[in-house]
Amino acid sequence: MKIEIFGSGCPRCKQTEKIMKKAVEELGSDAEVYKVTDMMAIMEKGIVSTPAVAIDGKIVLSGKIPSIDEAKRLIKG
Template sequence: MEIKVLGTGCTKCKTLEDITRKAVEEKGVDATVEKVEDIMQIMTYGVMTTPALVIDGKVAIKGRVPSIDEIKDLL
């Protein structure tokens, strides 16, 4: 599974990255988590508000920080 956290480095973006990594660890999922900060790459996903979470190429969440349980459900 490939997971990308899209965000330019704001506090919410960092929080989403942290809880995503924790959710992957707690769930025991075989996944890579990558932080994408390049605005041009972010725009290729059609995301205009960050943070956003992309799972296997699909935008799952954008514009907010979900709970860790919500991320686990998406995994």
Template sequence: MKIEILGSGCAKCKKTKEIVGQAVAETGTDAEIVKVEDMDTILSYGVMLTPGVVVDGDVKIAGKVPTVDSVKKWIS
């Protein structure tokens, strides 16, 4: 599974990466977590507001920091 964190490196983007990491650790999911800061790549997903989370190519959230429980639902 590939999880992409979309964002420029702002505080909310860093928090999102932390939450995704926590959810992956708690569920024991085998996932590659990638930080995407390239605006062309972010826009290619149709995401205008960051942070964003993409799981296996599917945009799950944009413009908000997800909860750990939300991320767990997306990856299980």
């Protein structure tokens, strides 16, 4: 599983990345978490509001920081 965190590197984006990594760890998942800060890549995905999270290429969250429980639900599918 590939989890991408899209954002400019702002505190909200960093917090989202931290939460997603913690959720992966707590679930014992082998998912890889990547940070995407390239604005062209963000625009190409059609993301209007960051932070945004994509799992296996599909945008599952945009414009907010997930709670740890929400992050786990997103990972579990």
